[in-house]
Amino acid sequence: MKFFLDSAKINEIDYAYNTFGIDGLTTNPRHIMESGKTFINAVTDIAKWVKDNKLEGVDRFPVSVEINPYIEDTEEMIRAAEEIAKISENFVIKIPCIESGIAAARRLEQEGIRTNVTLVFSAAQAILPAKNNSLFVSPFIGWKEANGEDCRKYISDIVEIYKNYGYYGKTQIICAAVRTGRQVVDCAVAGADIVTAGLAVFKDVMNHAYTTQGMGIFRNAWDNTAKE
Ligand code: E4P
Numbered sequence: 229m230k231f232f233l234d235s236a237k238i239n240e241i242d243y244a245y246n247t248f249g250i251d252g253l254t255t256n257p258r259h260i261m262e263s264g265k266t267f268i269n270a271v272t273d274i275a276k277w278v279k280d281n282k283l284e285g286v287d288r289f290p291v292s293v294e295i296n297p298y299i300e301d302t303e304e305m306i307r308a309a310e311e312i313a314k315i316s317e318n319f320v321i322k323i324p325c326i327e328s329g330i331a332a333a334r335r336l337e338q339e340g341i342r343t344n345v346t347l348v349f350s351a352a353q354a355i356l357p358a359k360n361n362s363l364f365v366s367p368f369i370g371w372k373e374a375n376g377e378d379c380r381k382y383i384s385d386i387v388e389i390y391k392n393y394g395y396y397g398k399t400q401i402i403c404a405a406v407r408t409g410r411q412v413v414d415c416a417v418a419g420a421d422i423v424t425a426g427l428a429v430f431k432d433v434m435n436h437a438y439t440t441q442g443m444g445i446f447r448n449a450w451d452n453t454a455k456e
Pocket of ligand 1 (some may be wrong): 234255380
């Protein structure tokens, strides 16, 4: 399973790459805003970080960058995506899962610009991006579960549909807005390709109260071991 960091902050990206070995990055307009930079500065700095770390290539370290969310016209979406894609070969363009977005993603993939169809909230929505060869599809987990839904069937339905029709692995499933360790496990058990989450989630997932307790037990034993 691959782990992507969901952030546009260079200090977080650097930390998550060097500590956890994350496999890629996702951003969205909220993360860009939280970086405190303009859109262009935020994505240019990410492109520079990728180069400085010798991670060039969409297969090595994909970075999803979302187009202006106000754009709803297919041609305008394509133009916006083309501009962003010029900045780095690692950029995968996030397009919302609406009718004009599906058309834009389809055309962009035909042009060789890789896409991530985002804001997916049903298994039905996940089918067309795969038929049209998007590199990624992003079903949101945390937003649905925050509203009381259990996402296990949602994720496993998408995996099953992709397996039924040969899309599995070709259009990779990024479980997005993952907030908890249990959600990470649900995604992994279902067979999702990727989980994307904020840095705090990765830090949480690494920890367990029994691990801390066990460290204390073993330290105590170490201290009380015969010295000679
Ligand atoms: C995924 O690609 C999105 O960037 C992300 O997970 C959206 O949700 P969040 O910003 O609420 O975490």
